[in-house]
Amino acid sequence: MKLRMLLAGLALAFAGSGSASAEDIKLGFITKFPVPFFATMENAAKAYAEANPGVEIVYGQGTSATDIEGQIALIESMVTQGVQGIAITPVDPTVASTLDKAIEAGVKVVLMDNNIPDWDGRTALATTDNYNAGKIAGGYLKSVLKDGDTLGILEGVPGVPSLDDRVNGMLEGLEGVNVNIVGRGATNCTEELGINVAEDLLTANPDLRAIYAACGPPAAGAARAITNAGIANDDIVLVGFDFCCGEEEALEAGTEDATVAQFPSKMAELGVDALVKAIRGEKVESLIDSGAALVTKDNMAEFK
Structure with a gap:
């Protein structure tokens, strides 16, 4: 219950931070595949957009943990749709070349959930360590x-x-x-x-x-x-x-x-907020740790 209250307050905190007070911004938000973890991330991004009316987010998701081609197609589609930034949980390091093309087109990229090793194109990484x-x-x-x-x-x-x-x-x-x-x-x-x-x-x-x-x-x-x-x-x-x-x-x-x-909600909200700030010229941390914790039967109610 405490965790739900904390996460529910995150979007309100971001809404009041002034990070979404300038011109409108259009983002792409891409997750790997359909499981509750990534659904939670997408819902958190939607809550952020609702709390920040100047932010429009286009959503996309792959079909499996190995759907590299599907994720590449989503990146290309979002660039074509004119997004200014993409927040993505990269399914595989090989999507980096497609992200490079997006960056060449002026799109900023924030990675979520996992990094792409030896790739320096990201604006930030919001992830669990x-x-x-x-x-x-x-x-x-x-x-x-x-x-x-x-x-x-x-x-x-x-x-x-x-x-x-x-x-x-x-x-x-x-x-x-x-x-x-x-x-x-x-x-x-x-x-x-x-x-x-x-x-x-x-x-x-x-x-x-x-x-x-x-x-x-x-x-x-x-x-x-x-x-x-x-x-x-x-x-x-x-x-x-x-x-x-x-x-x-x-x-x-x-x-x-x-x-x-x-904490997928926190990860998504921090990732999207970093992307918005970067697009607006604000400084963001390169690595944003969203945290982790041990869950057992005795304490799992705190994490629902």
């Missing part, structure tokens, strides 16, 4: 595992920096406990592949002690796989990331032990 957020997950696992325990990892999309950071950060947070990693597999951040990879891990390792999922949908998929296998909640530890897409139900049921929450 995914490496540090991964360390939060690793710290929890360290607190409940012991030397010799086994761990399986459900990756997101290997090669996407933010998703890789969630795994690498988790591994650093886990340091100090000698855990055996018995398998890891890509899920493309889908529940279906989360079920499949988790089932394979459980079949190959009947005494598997823990599973870490780098995205919300695969975490929900792993919870289903654990339930389908008839494994008692106390016999395995499941930790996810995102607090979305079925994780609330898994935490309530006790199948999932913990997850890491991002």
Whole structure:
């Protein structure tokens, strides 16, 4: 409840900040694919536009975590529609060349959710520090595992920096406990592949002690796989990331032990506000951290 009140006040705070008091601005807002996390981001951008009447936002979304061509088409379409800036959650680093063309046309770009490595075209990056957020997950696992325990990892999309950071950060947070990693597999951040990879891990390792999922949908998929296998909640530890897409139900049921929450509303609002300010010639920070926190059954009401 406290979080909802905080986020509800963000748009009002931005409305009163004076950042949207000059000439009208037209923006593009592009998210990766249809899951609640990105729907929340889009709703936050709509709330910002409603609170700031001089800001018009055109919205677009890809179809999947690997829809590179779809995202490229959205960028090109928005440039054609005359946007002055684009706030985007880049699905893959290869969209950078299309963003370069947008910049050449005078469009400013703010990245959200994840960075594009070695690309210097962005005006700002509004994101969770995914490496540090991964360390939060690793710290929890360290607190409940012991030397010799086994761990399986459900990756997101290997090669996407933010998703890789969630795994690498988790591994650093886990340091100090000698855990055996018995398998890891890509899920493309889908529940279906989360079920499949988790089932394979459980079949190959009947005494598997823990599973870490780098995205919300695969975490929900792993919870289903654990339930389908008839494994008692106390016999395995499941930790996810995102607090979305079925994780609330898994935490309530006790199948999932913990997850890491991002703040998508805050991320979107900070990203759009930075873009508006940059277009109007105001100084903005290059890196804007929207934060992360550990969520368990005991405290999840604070994050709904």
